[in-house]
Amino acid sequence: MSKGQVAIVGFGYIGSVIGAVLADEGYTVYGIENNERIISAVQNRKSPFREPELEELIEKNVASERLFVSNDSSVVKYCETVIVTVGTPLNEAYNADTSQIEAAIKSIAPYLQEDALVMIKSTVPPNTTKELVAPLLREVKGVKIAFCPERLAEGKAIQEFKTIPIVVGGVDESSTSAAADFWRNSLGIAVMEVTDATTAEMVKLSDNLWIDLNIALAGELAKIADQLQIDVLEIIGAANSLPKGSRGQHVNILTPSVGVGGYCLTKDPWFVQHLGTEYGIELNLPKAGRIVNDSMPHYSAGLIDSHLKSLGEPSNLKIAILGIAFKNNTGDCRFTPTKPVIDELLRYGYNLEICDPWTSEHDEAMVTSLPVSKDIEKTVLGADCVAFLAGHDEFQELPLERIAELANDNALIFDGRRFFTKEEIKILNRLGLSYKGVGR
Ligand SMILES: NC(=O)c1ccc[n+]([C@@H]2O[C@H](COP(=O)([O-])OP(=O)(O)OC[C@H]3O[C@@H](n4cnc5c(N)ncnc54)[C@H](O)[C@@H]3O)[C@@H](O)[C@H]2O)c1
Incomplete structure (x- = not known):
């Protein structure tokens, strides 16, 4: 028997994960999507996105x-619960474009059941739920409206969606309670009720601002470590042992890499920056974090170039690029930092061969017009540099000895994410390869 009927408006990355998991938990789920590519993939029991476990869930629950x-x-007329997961891209003013939210709410409003619960999960600027969504649903008798930020990370989306505590804030108390009850009953996860929707909206932006700034801190420490010729991961590992704060927390510096990409961290800090403009207060951090993180692909390409100089002219050298997705174990290439790295290496004149086992043609077209192979060994063969730009599991499975056999003598291993251990770096050196990481 069905646990209830849920509509998901916007069956993109987030919507498809939420929809597939709720269906698997026993709900009847109706995805509403206006992209034909996504509709036909799901109807054919395929996942429109590469995400661990997602295809299995879609296949099983469509069947x-x-x-x-x-x-x-x-x-939505069949559904007592509606979850909105449409996109909220950055607009020209570097604020959120909430037009997809507005269109989505207008499209469902005429069909909503009395007493329906409508939850917004798209990331939005504070007051969007109260001032944009609620007025559009004024005519729906007894409607409950809440904001429940989605805080999962791609690559681990299913697991995180089922376990990360959910924050709920409604436009009134009964909306907050109804949203909290839904998540407790559906996933049995911890629910944190906050005072109102505006607070919940600001929770999401605060999480992503913290992550972006923290990675920017790691990026700048990496630049200093490169100058000092010490290992930034050793610094961070030891620095993080310091207890700080009154509730058992520690310093928690994240790790540097070729850069920050994806759909969220590249835009959400700008939403916060925009609040400064809107309210006439001087905010400096959101923009600073974005500038630092956006500098890392250029910095990484420069590291590769300066280490390859001793091997010859760029036009005589081959770089094997391993991974173009914006992070490990996902095929998502939206705003991937690997694109500016690739563009810059091509500008220097290097010959590139690219491999990413996770990406679809649709994703690859966002990054490069060069072919993207699924054959790791063929890509590494004869390379003067093997650049790990995403740390997919498949790359971890390639033994170091095999890399040395396939790549040219003295080849450079560039570590943009794979984070080779100190022991592995010694082995790479013994095998005749050189190593350079971001800040290592
Ligand atoms: N991707 C993430 O990791 C992540 C994590 C947390 C929060 N978020 C937030 O969740 C929201 C969705 O992100 P996403 O990555 O899933 O974006 P997405 O672009 O993959 O998904 C949005 C989907 O909504 C569809 N859509 C737009 N308007 C519609 C309408 N009126 N009716 C039906 N469908 C419509 C689009 O076609 C698209 O497929 C964003 O606000 C994002 O910031 C994303």
């Missing part, structure tokens, strides 16, 4: 008729 996807907004 058992618990998961349906179409472009028909009227299906």
Whole structure:
């Protein structure tokens, strides 16, 4: 028996994860999506995105008729719960473009059940739920409206969605309670009720601002470590042993890399920066973090170039690029930092061969017009540099000895994410390869 009927408006990355998991938990889920590529993938029991476990869940739940996807907004008439997961891209003013939210709410409003619970999970600027969404649903009797930020990370989306505590804030107390009850009953996870939707909206932006700034801190420490010729990961590991704060916390510096990409961290800090402009207060951090993180691909390409100089002219050298997705174990290439690295290496005149086992043609087209192979060994063969730009599991499985056999003598191993251990770096050196990481 179905646990209840849920509509998911916007069956993109986030919507498909939420929809597939809720269907698997026993709900009947109706995805509403206006992208034909996504609708037809799901209807054919395929995942529109490469995400661990997602395809299995979609296949199983479409087959058992618990998961349906179409472009028909009227299906909300069957649903007591509606979750909105449409996109909120950055607009020209570097603020959130909430037009997809507005269109989505207008499209469902005429069909909503009395007393329906509508939850916004798209990331939005504070007051969007109260001032944009609620007025559009004024005519729906008894409607409950809450903001529940989505805080999962791609690559571990299913597991994180099922375990990360959920924050809920409604436009009134009964909306907050209804949203909290839904998540407790559906996933059995910890729920944190906050005072209102505006607080919940600001929670999401605060999380992502913290992450972006923290990675920017790691990036600048890496630049200093490169000058001092010491290992930034050793600094960070030891620095993080310091207890700080009154509730058992520690210093927790994250790790540097070729850069920060993806759909969220590249835009959400700008939403916060924009609040400064809107309210006439001087905010410095959001912009600073963005500038630092955006500098890392250029910095990484420069590291590769300066280490390859001793091997010859760029036009005579081959670089094997391993991984173009914006992070490990996902195929998502939106705003990936690997694109500016690739563009810059091509500008220097290097010959590139690229491999990413996770990306679809749709994703690859966002990054490069060069072919993207799925064959790791063929890509590494005869390379003067093997650049690990995403740390996919498949790359971890390539033994160091095999890299040395395939790559040219004296080849450079560039570590943009794989984070070779000190022991592995020694082995690479013994095998006749040189090593350079970001800050290592
Ligand atoms: N991707 C992440 O890791 C992540 C994590 C947390 C929060 N978020 C937030 O969640 C939201 C969605 O992110 P995403 O990565 O899933 O984006 P996405 O672009 O993959 O998904 C949004 C989907 O909504 C569809 N859509 C837009 N308007 C519609 C409408 N009126 N009716 C039906 N479908 C419509 C689009 O076609 C698209 O497929 C964003 O606000 C994002 O900031 C994303």
